[in-house]
Amino acid sequence: MNGENGAEETTYEVPIGPIHPALKEPFLIKFRLDGEEIVDAEPHPGMNHRGIEFMGMHRNPMEVIPLSERICGICSIVHQHMFTTATEHALQIEPTNRARYIRTIMCELERIHSHILWAGVAAHEIGFDTHLHLTWKIREKVMDLLEYIAGNRVNYSMWTFGGVRRDITEEMHPKISETLEYYEKTYDKLENIFLKDPSIKMRTKDVGILSKKKALELCGVGPTVRASGVKKDVRIDQPYAAYGDIDIDYVIPSRYGFEDKGDVFSKTVVRLKELLQSIDIIKQCVAQMPEGEITSEPKKAALFNKLEKKDGEGIGRIEAPRGEAIHYVRLSEGREDIDNWKIRASTYNNLPTYAPMFMGEQIADIPIIAASIDPCIGCMDRAEIVDIRSGETETYAREELHELSVEKTKKLKEEGI
Amino acid sequence: MPTQTIYTLIKQLLKKKTTNPFPVKYTPDNMHDAQELIEEGKLEINPPVEVPPGFRGKLKYDKESCIGCQLCVKVCPSEALVFTEERKVRHYVTRCTFCGQCVDICPTDSFEFTDEFLMAGPEKLYDDLVLNP
Numbered sequence: 093m094n095g096e097n098g099a100e101e102t103t104y105e106v107p108i109g110p111i112h113p114a115l116k117e118p119f120l121i122k123f124r125l126d127g128e129e130i131v132d133a134e135p136h137p138g139m140n141h142r143g144i145e146f147m148g149m150h151r152n153p154m155e156v157i158p159l160s161e162r163i164c165g166i167c168s169i170v171h172q173h174m175f176t177t178a179t180e181h182a183l184q185i186e187p188t189n190r191a192r193y194i195r196t197i198m199c200e201l202e203r204i205h206s207h208i209l210w211a212g213v214a215a216h217e218i219g220f221d222t223h224l225h226l227t228w229k230i231r232e233k234v235m236d237l238l239e240y241i242a243g244n245r246v247n248y249s250m251w252t253f254g255g256v257r258r259d260i261t262e263e264m265h266p267k268i269s270e271t272l273e274y275y276e277k278t279y280d281k282l283e284n285i286f287l288k289d290p291s292i293k294m295r296t297k298d299v300g301i302l303s304k305k306k307a308l309e310l311c312g313v314g315p316t317v318r319a320s321g322v323k324k325d326v327r328i329d330q331p332y333a334a335y336g337d338i339d340i341d342y343v344i345p346s347r348y349g350f351e352d353k354g355d356v357f358s359k360t361v362v363r364l365k366e367l368l369q370s371i372d373i374i375k376q377c378v379a380q381m382p383e384g385e386i387t388s389e390p391k392k393a394a395l396f397n398k399l400e401k402k403d404g405e406g407i408g409r410i411e412a413p414r415g416e417a418i419h420y421v422r423l424s425e426g427r428e429d430i431d432n433w434k435i436r437a438s439t440y441n442n443l444p445t446y447a448p449m450f451m452g453e454q455i456a457d458i459p460i461i462a463a464s465i466d467p468c469i470g471c472m473d474r475a476e477i478v479d480i481r482s483g484e485t486e487t488y489a490r491e492e493l494h495e496l497s498v499e500k501t502k503k504l505k506e507e508g509i
Numbered sequence: 510m511p512t513q514t515i516y517t518l519i520k521q522l523l524k525k526k527t528t529n530p531f532p533v534k535y536t537p538d539n540m541h542d543a544q545e546l547i548e549e550g551k552l553e554i555n556p557p558v559e560v561p562p563g564f565r566g567k568l569k570y571d572k573e574s575c576i577g578c579q580l581c582v583k584v585c586p587s588e589a590l591v592f593t594e595e596r597k598v599r600h601y602v603t604r605c606t607f608c609g610q611c612v613d614i615c616p617t618d619s620f621e622f623t624d625e626f627l628m629a630g631p632e633k634l635y636d637d638l639v640l641n642p
Binding site for chain 2: 236257
């Protein structure tokens with residue numbers, strides 16, 4: 093890189109961070125380059141340790157519920173659900189049937205919100221900011237519905253041990269069905285943009301390929317591996333909440349007439365088709381919802397005493413919008429606080445899949461490939477790039493990479509037309 | 510393609526705006542003057558957005574019915590509730606995360622959510638930002 097005075101200088105930066113307030117595992121990827129081509133990619137997680145597990149171990153389980161949903165800004169329901177089910181497992185209490193259905197509806201609403209948000213981010217990374225604004229406008233509807241049900245736009249505080257804290261009553265049904273109709277209508281628009289537009293196809297097809305073999309070897313989770321044709325979904329493999337009663341199937345591109353290639357395009361297909369699946373699941377849940385109590389432990393003070401006196405450990409699993417995630421909780425008798433709490437979010441599993449995806453691609457494709465696993469991190473805040481010919485080390489800021497990506501789209505468009 | 514663009518543009522012009530309007534169209538030069546004008550009724554402002562039912566706004570604390578059992582203090586995740594010497598609870602609004610666990614656990618229903626969400630103040634311990642000071 094040339095300095096201000098025009099002389100050649102080699103820069104070396106120690107990246108501290110990247111820090112992002114909403115994310116659990118910010119990390120750094122080191123790329124080795126041969127010219128424009130990436131020959132090696134090495135993810136470095138662990139850049140921002142917030143110590144949430146440690147904080148949780150110095151609080152009682154009731155205090156940890158609001159803390160757990162703040163692990164992630166987008167999938168707060170996911171972490172809340174896992175923590176609560178893990179503690180329920182340890183306490184050996186069961187949620188009521190009605191609570192199971194309400195939980196399922198909330199989980200699916202969050203999936204709709206998360207996938208639409210992802211589509212906007214992906215469009216932004218390849219330089220279509222109009223689509224970013226369009227998708228995020230579409231997303232507002234589901235945020236309004238979540239606020240209407242839970243009272244909060246994000247961090248819903250809906251879960252409690254043994255059930256949920258707010259009911260989905262008959263009066264709420266019209267608003268839910270209205271929102272679902274809106275999404276059914278706008279789905280065609282999204283499909284037109286993301287699956288049929290030639291410019292977007294040029295940037296996403298055959299980019300960042302993850303073969304089925306690699307996906308299985310590296311134990312990826314969620315839409316990242318489903319796009320490669322791997323049938324893996326906790327909702328079907330080990331149903332939780334009300335998923336056991338509901339008719340669902342694995343969303344893989346070949347079911348819809350696309351190729352199970354594992355490139356960015358297949359991942360887009362999986363995420364968009366999961367929108368339709370989520371709408372279907374919510375409809376089934378609303379129709380089948382049983383009557384009854386919303387929580388099996390209505391007396392909170394008694395529950396609080398129970399939590400203090402119980403010995404045990406438990407596990408909570410969920411299919412988050414990004415893939416499978418797990419919480420482990422251990423409680424010990426006579427101790428008000430949690431004994432041990434371990435969180436494994438889905439991005440942690442998907443990190444190793446970066447290596448085969450980046451192989452042989454160009455620097456300008458880094459943002460879209462990095463975004464394709466829907467990382468729960470400000471992943472490209474800083475990336476270090478090593479040129480193997482000269483041994484120089486450069487550090488690209490997020491903006492520079494974004495510029496490169498936008499330029500590539502422009503160039504491809506000009507060439508294509 | 511151009512016809513589609515024109516159609517979309519015309520549709521956009523006729524549609525209601527998705528975003529909520531600001532209180533006033535342009536930032537006033539002087540906030541104090543603007544505030545006086547509003548109080549006198551000379552300047553109209555766009556009202557704040559309506560809140561949904563069950564909104565988690567600022568808490569209301571009923572000191573009389575509180576029995577001082579401290580359960581709310583135990584479940585508060587952000588230590589926004591502090592037990593005072595007179596065996597009542599003090600609530601710091603600026604620390605509150607609006608999870609509502611105190612509302613749920615209170616045996617005498619001394620806590621209640623209100624619809625109030627405009628809670629800005631010049632400092633942390635400003636006027637209304639501490640309940641039962």
